Amino acid sequence: MSTTTSFGRMETEFRAKRDAGRKLLVPYITGGLDGWQQAIRAAAAAGADAVEIGLPFSDPVMDGPVIQEASQRALDAGVNINTIFDEARQLEVDIPLAVMCYYNTIHHAGHRRFAHLLVEAGIAAAIVPDLPLEESRPWCESADSEGIETIMLAAPTAPDERLPRIAARARGFVYSVGLLGVTGERQSLAASATSLAARLKAVTDVPVLVGVGVSNAAQAREAVAVADGVIQGASVVRRLMDNGPDAVGDYVAEVRAAINV
Amino acid sequence: MSIMAEPSAEGRFGEFGGRFVPETLVPACQELEAAFREAWSDDSFRAELDGLLRSYAGRPSIITECHNVGADLGLRLLLKREDLNHTGSHKINNVLGQALLAGRMGKTRLVAETGAGQHGVATATAAALLGMSCKVYMGAVDVERQALNVFRMRLLGSEVEAVHSGSRTLKDAVNEAMRDWVANVSDSHYCLGSVMGPHPYPWMVREFHRVVGLEANAQCRALLDGGVPDVVTACVGGGSNAAGIFSGFVDTTARLVGVEPAGGAAVGRGVPGVVHGMRSYLMQDEYGQVQEAESISAGLDYPGVGPEHSYLSSIGRAEYPSVTDAEVIAAFQLLARREGIIPALESAHALAWVMRAAPQLRGQVVLMCLSGRGDKDVNQMMEILGG
Numbered sequence: 001m002s003t004t005t006s007f008g009r010m011e012t013e014f015r016a017k018r019d020a021g022r023k024l025l026v027p028y029i030t031g032g033l034d035g036w037q038q039a040i041r042a043a044a045a046a047g048a049d050a051v052e053i054g055l056p057f058s059d060p061v062m063d064g065p066v067i068q069e070a071s072q073r074a075l076d077a078g079v080n081i082n083t084i085f086d087e088a089r090q091l092e093v094d095i096p097l098a099v100m101c102y103y104n105t106i107h108h109a110g111h112r113r114f115a116h117l118l119v120e121a122g123i124a125a126a127i128v129p130d131l132p133l134e135e136s137r138p139w140c141e142s143a144d145s146e147g148i149e150t151i152m153l154a155a156p157t158a159p160d161e162r163l164p165r166i167a168a169r170a171r172g173f174v175y176s177v178g179l180l181g182v183t184g185e186r187q188s189l190a191a192s193a194t195s196l197a198a199r200l201k202a203v204t205d206v207p208v209l210v211g212v213g214v215s216n217a218a219q220a221r222e223a224v225a226v227a228d229g230v231i232q233g234a235s236v237v238r239r240l241m242d243n244g245p246d247a248v249g250d251y252v253a254e255v256r257a258a259i260n261v
Numbered sequence: 262m263s264i265m266a267e268p269s270a271e272g273r274f275g276e277f278g279g280r281f282v283p284e285t286l287v288p289a290c291q292e293l294e295a296a297f298r299e300a301w302s303d304d305s306f307r308a309e310l311d312g313l314l315r316s317y318a319g320r321p322s323i324i325t326e327c328h329n330v331g332a333d334l335g336l337r338l339l340l341k342r343e344d345l346n347h348t349g350s351h352k353i354n355n356v357l358g359q360a361l362l363a364g365r366m367g368k369t370r371l372v373a374e375t376g377a378g379q380h381g382v383a384t385a386t387a388a389a390l391l392g393m394s395c396k397v398y399m400g401a402v403d404v405e406r407q408a409l410n411v412f413r414m415r416l417l418g419s420e421v422e423a424v425h426s427g428s429r430t431l432k433d434a435v436n437e438a439m440r441d442w443v444a445n446v447s448d449s450h451y452c453l454g455s456v457m458g459p460h461p462y463p464w465m466v467r468e469f470h471r472v473v474g475l476e477a478n479a480q481c482r483a484l485l486d487g488g489v490p491d492v493v494t495a496c497v498g499g500g501s502n503a504a505g506i507f508s509g510f511v512d513t514t515a516r517l518v519g520v521e522p523a524g525g526a527a528v529g530r531g532v533p534g535v536v537h538g539m540r541s542y543l544m545q546d547e548y549g550q551v552q553e554a555e556s557i558s559a560g561l562d563y564p565g566v567g568p569e570h571s572y573l574s575s576i577g578r579a580e581y582p583s584v585t586d587a588e589v590i591a592a593f594q595l596l597a598r599r600e601g602i603i604p605a606l607e608s609a610h611a612l613a614w615v616m617r618a619a620p621q622l623r624g625q626v627v628l629m630c631l632s633g634r635g636d637k638d639v640n641q642m643m644e645i646l647g648g
Contacts, residue, residue, distance in 0.1 A: 153283070
């Protein structure tokens with residue numbers, strides 16, 4: 001199968017939008033959190049190009065305090081992948097959806113079965129932050145065969161030779177990790193956010209989006225000076241927990257305006 | 262080749278192990294693996310570590326035969342006295358190795374997780390000795406029940422941070438230590454306290470504890486006219502003291518028994534899963550959420566287990582029964598009253614199994630790793646038993 005001519009839904013849309021000059025915006029919302037469906041609809045209406053749905057996990061090692069708390073709240077409310085996928089099916093938004101989930105969720109369900117569950121839920125892509133390139137094959141093969149796009153992460157610590165290999169395995173987009181650290185809001189955008197995005201852009205044609213530590217509209221604007229887009233996690237989830245779904249829509253609109261040039 | 266040899270290039274023991282870490286940590290794990298490989302084959306590194314183990318930690322640790330308990334139970338009971346090491350447990354073996362290695366790699370800061378506090382105290386000790394800064398993460402529940410060890414770590418110059426997320430015990434302390442490592446990977450070494458985590462930790466930590474098995478094998482041969490014990494037993498949380506002592510007997514006829522707490526029986530009740538960088542048996546619910554372990558012993562309060570133990574279980578070379586808190590309390594008291602030795606609650610798990618299995622072990626020689634001393638548990642036991 002040729003990999004250059006058969007992009008999945010997310011990558012097809014992202015490439016077309018990028019090539020038309022649009023910067024891409026992907027908010028992250030914890031699945032099952034109070035108001036999460038309305039928040040996704042609000043984000044879609046306010047100019048998000050896709051939404052990343054976090055599947056709550058007991059041991060989220062890549063997440064800082066805000067997303068940890070959101071995960072714990074959702075778990076305490078009794079959500080699981082069945083309830084989240086059922087609710088995801090009812091979203092009816094016209095942008096592609098991805099899940100962000102820790103690998104044990106997939107491993108426990110079974111690779112092929114999990115990929116199939118995503119297809120049934122109308123989800124296009126998956127981000128698995130604790131599944132590095134060397135361990136990714138069993139999942140990626142199942143995902144490929146079900147048409148699920150696996151978004152690979154690249155970190156500032158990666159040596160140059162590693163980046164093309166990560167990009168070659170990435171579907172949808174490459175997730176350029178903005179800093180050394182876990183998800184959460186920071187005072188300023190780390191220098192590594194733009195430098196890694198630039199290194200990735202130099203080796204791949206796959207869209208490059210910066211996430212982790214992109215904390216507000218101004219930082220998003222700074223990041224897209226180099227990157228094709230941004231992922232907004234803790235800043236979105238905090239607004240959903242503190243102020244509800246409408247605040248998510250307002251915030252996404254604000255970031256959208258800031259990155260439209 | 263030994264059954265406990267090097268794992269595969271991917272860090273697998275059979276189908277267990279691996280390196281399931283965020284991308285940020287992949288280069289750090291690769292760098293650590295290369296540095297360990299190089300140091301472990303370097304005579305000068307080995308000599309430096311051996312020197313510290315002898316003149317600082319107090320190795321070799323002795324073997325004590327428990328004549329009273331042996332008579333009570335109708336068997337010969339030998340204790341490998343890791344409780345007599347500096348800082349009071351086997352943990353110092355691994356920590357001195359990792360701290361020396363970290364210095365060799367140019368790292369100036371150690372990060373560690375701790376359950377009961379034994380690994381935290383050992384890491385704080387090595388950091389003080391070698392002039393490194395140190396931060397220890399400890400579940401808030403454990404901070405409370407092991408207050409003495411918290412103070413001890415602070416005395417030694419380490420920062421101790423109580424972890425309030427999740428179950429607020431050992432597994433959450435591991436999560437927080439990993440988050441710290443992700444953020445500070447350039448100057449910090451994660452001094453992981455057991456034979457768990459991503460490759461190369463399970464292998465490296467077992468190698469640093471191999472000294473326990475090597476010594477015990479030679480000591481037993483001297484005591485037993487060239488023979489080996491019928492049974493070698495140790496407690497298992499992550500499984501580091503068990504891995505150390507098993508490594509000395511895995512290629513002999515000795516039966517190997519790792520004893521888990523009933524509330525944290527990863528091998529006994531878990532199914533394969535992936536957390537903390539490794540694929541291993543893991544207690545989890547129907548959706549793969551990691552379950553909270555519940556044990557009287559903070560050091561064994563862990564829902565997973567080192568991947569090599571999962572492997573040894575899967576090939577039938579070692580067995581992993583579990584014991585209840587009540588059995589552990591009885592064992593703790595028995596060793597104190599009959600032998601004048603107060604064991605760590607962790608180590609008392611192994612003795613609890615020996616007591617239960619005694620009718621089937623009649624006349625046999627049982628070597629048990631007494632992984633730590635019980636000073637840290639005296640307060641907790643006073644509450645349970647009454648002053």
